[in-house]
Amino acid sequence: MTMNSGALRATSQTSALVSVLFVAFVGAALLFTAGLAQSSTLHDAAHDVRHATGFPCH
């Protein structure tokens, strides 16, 4: 019984960690797109925001 609940806790911890990694990845990808990607269309669209939020621009 104890072992089972221990295993159960370990599984839910693993799935929680997977969720954490997934959401962190989504955030990082979004941040890269909005703030760092050098594609000129993206750069022009995000120009004022990059300057105004302290990203290196140009």
Added chain:
Amino acid sequence: MIQKMLASALFAGVVAGLLAALLQFAFVQKPLLLAEEYESGALVHFQGVAPADGSHDAATAEADQAGQDATAQDAAAHDADSHEHAGEEAAPSSLKRNALTGLFLILVYTAYAALLVAGFGLALVYGRRIGAREGLLWGIAGFAAFQLAPALGLAPELPGMLAAEAGARQVWWVGTALATATGLGLLAYGRGPLVVALALALLAAPHLIGAPTLEGFAGVAPPELAAIFAARVLGVGLVVWAVLGWTAGALWSKETATA
């Protein structure tokens, strides 16, 4: 758990992004647009006194004494001028430009919110529940990691500033943000002198390494303009990050209250 995290992040990101847009148009956009006039050459700053409102350059200062009308006409002329000069292709309308700015502010702060909430989730794995109050502290720490610490090496750039190669600056920026966030996290939640030493090393390292810079100075805008721009960017950043952290923390504690 993923759904709860994404819901908190999205809502907090939109709230913070809208606030950021409001503050941007109230405080930051004016010096930014004025700097573009110096960048394009529509305004020229040279030895002498440049007008603070950017309505005319020093060469027309005398004409301006004729009265307000001249100033207004001048402003209109410069406005038209700068659009011509600035144009890579046709200059986009300011409505479209500002709409894109609002949209990207929401994107940026949603991205930051996702990173914050991922941090909340990690804290929960270790049995720490984050509420609005902790969220506020996380938000201020996020500001320190993503805006203040990078600004120590790479001050918020006014349009027209010359700087080192963009790729190298981005690498330093990302490294500084990661090191500062990790350092602050260790200081807040770590135990023992070794962890504290590691945290301090992480906080100091980016600044000991130093940001990529140019040998000289070649800015065309008045230093006063660059100074007020940098100060406002950081001030607005602190306010928005504080609201972002508080909102994300409040939503997160609600989402996880039932779990």
